[in-house]
Amino acid sequence: MKLLSFKKGIHPKEFKYFTCNKQTEVLSIPDEVCIPLQQHIGAPCNPIVEKGDEVKTGQIIGRSESFVSSPVHSTVTGKIKTIDSYLHPAGTKTQMIKIQRTGDDDWQLLDVPKNWQLASTDELKSIVNEAGIVGLGGAAFPTHIKLAPPEEKKIDSFILNGCECEPFLTSDHRAMLEMTDEVLDGMAIIMKVLGVKKGYIGIENNKPDAISQITRKIQKSDYNFTVIPLKVKYPQGAEKMLIEAVLKRKVPTGGLPMDVGVVVNNVGTAIAVANAVIDGKPLVERIVTVSGDGVTEPKNLMTRIGTSFQKLIDECGGLKEETTTVYMGGPMMGISQWDLSVPVVKATSGIVCRTDKSTNGTSYPCIQCGTCVSACPMFLLPTKLARYSEHKLLEEANKTGILNCVECGSCAFVCPSNIPLVQWIRIGKLKVGEMVRSKN
Amino acid sequence: MEEKVIKNDVKVKPKKNPKDKLFKLDRQPLIISSSPHLNTTDSVPKIMWTVIIALLPAVVLSIYYFGLPALWMMSTCVISAGLAECLMNKLKGEEFTIPDGSAVITGLLLAMTLPPSFTLTSAIIGTVFAIVIGKHIFGGLGFNIFNPALLGRAFLQACFPVAITTWTFPKTDVYLSKIVDGVTAATPLGLFKFEGETSDLFNMFWGNIGGSLGETSAISIIIGGGFLLIKKYADWRIPVSYLGTVFLFGAIMWWINPKYPDPTFHLLSGGLMLGAFFMATDMVTSPITPKGAWIFGIGAGILLVVIRLFGGLPEGVMYSILLMNAVTPLINRYTRPKFFGEGSK
Numbered sequence: 212m213k214l215l216s217f218k219k220g221i222h223p224k225e226f227k228y229f230t231c232n233k234q235t236e237v238l239s240i241p242d243e244v245c246i247p248l249q250q251h252i253g254a255p256c257n258p259i260v261e262k263g264d265e266v267k268t269g270q271i272i273g274r275s276e277s278f279v280s281s282p283v284h285s286t287v288t289g290k291i292k293t294i295d296s297y298l299h300p301a302g303t304k305t306q307m308i309k310i311q312r313t314g315d316d317d318w319q320l321l322d323v324p325k326n327w328q329l330a331s332t333d334e335l336k337s338i339v340n341e342a343g344i345v346g347l348g349g350a351a352f353p354t355h356i357k358l359a360p361p362e363e364k365k366i367d368s369f370i371l372n373g374c375e376c377e378p379f380l381t382s383d384h385r386a387m388l389e390m391t392d393e394v395l396d397g398m399a400i401i402m403k404v405l406g407v408k409k410g411y412i413g414i415e416n417n418k419p420d421a422i423s424q425i426t427r428k429i430q431k432s433d434y435n436f437t438v439i440p441l442k443v444k445y446p447q448g449a450e451k452m453l454i455e456a457v458l459k460r461k462v463p464t465g466g467l468p469m470d471v472g473v474v475v476n477n478v479g480t481a482i483a484v485a486n487a488v489i490d491g492k493p494l495v496e497r498i499v500t501v502s503g504d505g506v507t508e509p510k511n512l513m514t515r516i517g518t519s520f521q522k523l524i525d526e527c528g529g530l531k532e533e534t535t536t537v538y539m540g541g542p543m544m545g546i547s548q549w550d551l552s553v554p555v556v557k558a559t560s561g562i563v564c565r566t567d568k569s570t571n572g573t574s575y576p577c578i579q580c581g582t583c584v585s586a587c588p589m590f591l592l593p594t595k596l597a598r599y600s601e602h603k604l605l606e607e608a609n610k611t612g613i614l615n616c617v618e619c620g621s622c623a624f625v626c627p628s629n630i631p632l633v634q635w636i637r638i639g640k641l642k643v644g645e646m647v648r649s650k651n
Numbered sequence: 652m653e654e655k656v657i658k659n660d661v662k663v664k665p666k667k668n669p670k671d672k673l674f675k676l677d678r679q680p681l682i683i684s685s686s687p688h689l690n691t692t693d694s695v696p697k698i699m700w701t702v703i704i705a706l707l708p709a710v711v712l713s714i715y716y717f718g719l720p721a722l723w724m725m726s727t728c729v730i731s732a733g734l735a736e737c738l739m740n741k742l743k744g745e746e747f748t749i750p751d752g753s754a755v756i757t758g759l760l761l762a763m764t765l766p767p768s769f770t771l772t773s774a775i776i777g778t779v780f781a782i783v784i785g786k787h788i789f790g791g792l793g794f795n796i797f798n799p800a801l802l803g804r805a806f807l808q809a810c811f812p813v814a815i816t817t818w819t820f821p822k823t824d825v826y827l828s829k830i831v832d833g834v835t836a837a838t839p840l841g842l843f844k845f846e847g848e849t850s851d852l853f854n855m856f857w858g859n860i861g862g863s864l865g866e867t868s869a870i871s872i873i874i875g876g877g878f879l880l881i882k883k884y885a886d887w888r889i890p891v892s893y894l895g896t897v898f899l900f901g902a903i904m905w906w907i908n909p910k911y912p913d914p915t916f917h918l919l920s921g922g923l924m925l926g927a928f929f930m931a932t933d934m935v936t937s938p939i940t941p942k943g944a945w946i947f948g949i950g951a952g953i954l955l956v957v958i959r960l961f962g963g964l965p966e967g968v969m970y971s972i973l974l975m976n977a978v979t980p981l982i983n984r985y986t987r988p989k990f991f992g993e994g995s996k
């Protein structure tokens with residue numbers, strides 16, 4: 212059978228072998244966690260606890276009135292130490308709540324119905340919201356919003372994203388193997404909330420064990436999901452690419468998946484939903500892949516949110532002497548870190564440590580080879596966009612479609628001249644976005 | 652990877668305050684850079700030197716057929732291209748760009764378009780013109796509009812119209828009897844155009860014909876060019892559309908009037924192979940869009956046949972490519988691919 216996929220894209224080395232066969236280990240609960248009040252796209256939370264307060268595991272410690280937001284929870288049982296601004300792995304200082312652990316977990320669980328199959332969708336939606344669930348694939352978009360599409364958008368399909376197309380990362384892979392039941396239950400809950408009948412699970416073909424395991428479990432259950440093995444190609448896990456591959460639908464420019472009647476969620480998100488709705492557990496932990504040649508013993512770790520990167524890396528035997536770079540997320544879209552005291556956030560799918568001198572050698576002028584054009588999954592002209600951005604030709608950049616860029620980095624990956632294409636485009640996107648907004 | 656927003660990871664720089672807790676370093680500092688943190692192993696020098704390797708079969712065959720003069724010609728051009736490049740680097744105060752290999756390609760390609768009997772001094776003039784005017788005046792590698800080697804050749808054609816069309820027959824040639832003094836002769840195209848004779852296709856394929864160094868052996872060019880296409884260092888659309896158009900259009904003209912040469916003759920003569928695989932595909936001067944590549948090849952093919960059949964010159968490869976080079980920026984502009992999802996509801 213010919214595997215489904217999208218057009219263009221790239222084939223970076225996978226590097227999954229470091230951790231793809233390693234059983235997830237549970238990282239011991241740290242003595243101190245640092246919970247950022249913003250771990251999602253949208254309005255930051257306001258702290259609702261004060262210094263010195265006792266908190267339980269799973270207790271809400273920050274929330275926001277705004278609709279596009281998601282509450283944050285304490286991930287240990289302990290005492291609030293400080294509320295101050297600390298370095299966030301995204302690179303800026305933000306408000307965080309530091310909690311000193313005082314003892315074993317004393318859970319504060321959510322009120323959940325006995326049988327979610329009988330619960331109303333509103334009830335389920337509010338549980339997802341209260342549990343602080345956001346997209347765990349890396350974008351951290353609040354899930355309850357995705358589950359509440361506007362009336363006029365008819366959603367007919369749901370796709371579970373198990374692609375994990377970023378090199379190195381294996382947290383979704385391990386989750387699909389080790390928590391298959393939660394994955395399927397979570398998916399069923401999401402589909403019930405959305406009222407859709409057709410469910411697909413897209414998995415890249417480099418995880419045959421996950422594909423067969425999930426297929427087997429589906430056969431044994433009464434769920435009616437379709438597993439779609441996909442070609443291994445980056446960025447297969449980008450929403451728009453995944454929808455094209457699975458359903459042959461193209462999300463219109465500037466549109467969202469719901470414009471073509473689809474909602475996409477990540478495997479980790481489905482697990483979080485299952486944990487919240489079935490067990491009443493808010494999102495306090497996730498699997499983090501610690502990988503790369505720069506760390507002594509790469510591992511998949513079930514980690515409490517708020518644990519410092521340092522602790523995870525120590526658990527993996529520490530950084531090697533020659534390690535030069537550490538980033539949060541995969542190498543294609545990950546964010547460089549310079550201080551390992553930053554906490555794991557909801558969107559931390561992995562911590563990758565490398566010994567090579569990060570990005571590329573000498574830069575050459577653009578030789579117009581068009582390789583970036585053949586790589587761009589959004590059918591843009593990266594070389595032109597980058598040039599427009601560099602020379603501040605915002606109008607031109609806008610006309611050439613700079614806002615369609617999904618920042619996948621494929622263009623910069625392939626460029627033989629080592630031109631920082633996506634980097635320029637990112638800057639250009641910010642500026643063009645401002646320009647467009649100020650015009651309206 | 653679900654939504655498209657990333658927090659800016661562009662301008663993060665660690666502060667230099669030693670008291671800042673950020674800097675309790677017990678090891679060398681980590682390097683900060685903006686994603687992606689991976690790269691292909693392809694680089695400009697790698698591409699350029701691969702092109703040079705792909706030219707080697709043609710180089711070897713031309714030395715085999717034309718002997719030492721071919722070798723002198725090629726080394727003269729390559730060396731003078733290198734020196735001209737260094738000079739320009741020096742004048743512009745930039746780093747030496749010889750290692751990127753592009754000057755060597757220009758020199759080698761130019762040599763390949765010259766007849767072996769051409770004087771070396773003139774060849775040097777042409778090479779220097781190619782590098783200085785063809786490339787550096789435009790701003791150096793990546794900024795030139797015309798293929799430098801072809802521009803150099805066009806310059807020589809203008810300066811030495813006679814010398815450049817005086818061809819030595821390969822020393823192994825079996826048709827020497829046809830030639831009065833046994834040293835110089837016209838190319839198959841010239842023979843055809845001005846004397847109405849066609850040459851033996853078999854010999855044209857293997858290179859046993861008169862012509863410039865790289866013009867003669869189709870097989871060696873196809874081998875090298877095929878290698879480039881497999882490595883994806885040349886856009887396959889360009890040779891396919893260029894050669895395809897020449898063949899089709901040539902066939903139509905031949906069918907209309909059998910006095911015109913047959914399409915195979917078109918394909919194998921006059922450096923078309925060299926042009927299609929190594930010059931039209933020059934990345935810098937060909938379109939970046941897939942559709943543009945088709946237009947480029949088809950346009951060059953039509954121009955070529957028109958020049959050959961109706962123009963005053965026997966040879967059309969050079970001008971057909973140079974003309975398409977000139978409109979490449981325009982082609983790029985009008986062949987922007989449709990954005991993903993553009994126009995879909």
Ligand code: SF4
Pocket residue numbers: 586587588589590591592593615616617618619620621622623632633636
């Ligand atoms: S232009 Fe944007 S969407 Fe296209 S390859 Fe580059 S980063 Fe990806």
Ligand code: SF4
Pocket residue numbers: 576577578579580581582583584593594625626627628629630632939
């Ligand atoms: S890949 Fe790099 S060198 Fe090639 S066209 Fe794009 S920007 Fe230019």
